[in-house]
Amino acid sequence: MAYNQQQTPFYNPIIPFTGSIHGGLQEGKSINISGRVLPGVDRFHVNLQCGSRTNADIAVHINPRYDSHPGYVVINSLQNGNWGPEERKQNSPFPAGSNFSLTVTLNVNGCHFMEYRHRIPFHQVDTISVGGKVEISSIAFQNPMAVPYHSVISGGLKPGRTITIQGTVNPRATRFSVNLSHPSGIALHYNPRFNENVVVRNTKQGDQWGAEERAGGMPFHQGKPFTLTICCEKQCFRIVANGIQQHIYKHRFPHFQHITTLEIAGDISLTSVMV
Incomplete structure (x- = not known):
């Protein structure tokens, strides 16, 4: 298997979790989060953010919620302490009690589940955080490879x-x-x-x-x-x-x-x- 040098995954992190993204985000980079939604969940989130401080800007806030049936997913950004307009995706692919694998690929048009246009320059993002009623088995990173x-x-x-x-x-x-x-x-x-x-x-x-x-x-x-x-x-x-x-x-x-x-x-x- 031919990869360029990759960041070592985070395995079984304690939630809430905050970790660095080595080298920050770049075009073509993928982040794969594998885990399990806990039974009785009300919500959880995955944030790609600019630094690890508590008031850091959040470029992408992925937030499955379960206060209605079926569940739904909110996507948003936090800039200068203010949330922007929410984008919502109905029919959440994260059922309570189930295993999941979420891949975020950085490109102009987003990923398979939904597309989310950049509101914050992606080169400022250097941190991932996860919180809420969820267990995470791994957070893995893949960098783009040189072409040709x-x-x-x-x-x-x-x-x-x-x-x-x-x-x-x-x-x-x-x-x-x-x-x-x-x-x-x-x-x-x-x-x-x-x-x-x-x-x-x-x-x-x-x-x-x-x-x-x-x-x-x-x-x-x-x-x-x-x-x-x-x-x-x-x-x-x-x-x-x-x-x-x-x-x-x-x-x-x-x-x-x-x-x-x-x-x-x-x-x-x-x-x-x-x-």
Whole structure:
């Protein structure tokens, strides 16, 4: 698994909890909070804030509440001691007594559950705090990885081996590419193009490109997170995006063991690459 250097997670912190975010927030950074909502809960909160003092500005206040049925989630910001207008999301995904995993990804458009536009510059945020009737098992951090990205595939590919890439498409992305390469060319060139709304697949031998394959859907969206898995099988590459099989690409270069390089480039930020 190839990550850049990550902050050590906080495990089983005593609630209320306040901890530092090393390096502060940056575009593409993810914070994952795993835990359990206590039975009989009235509310709990997760704050991303500017410092650890009690009157610190809060850039994002995520506040599940249970004073009505079903529960709901309030999102807000605290600036200079004053709360801004609340944004509410009905049908809370945090039922009382249940386990949960909450991921906050910093990008222009927010995260899967809901989008929350920045009211406080995110580079001022350096602290996370959790309070209320909740147990936390871990708070983990993932920093974005540099693009273009280059990695060696140790031992080359073989049937059954998979590569999983997680990241976020830039808001104004034109295209990005994933190449599985060998010394004399590219076995798989996977190339989502947003200006054409198509994913191009191809193979390059020496300086010669083959015939493009363009059929199938476009599973990626500007400004949105994605998970891309490429599975090497005997006859083909099977390509899965966000948990749904999207493309099958029959092998044009059959010498899997010589496919030893992964290259990722273009208009995305990377969170993790697993080879």
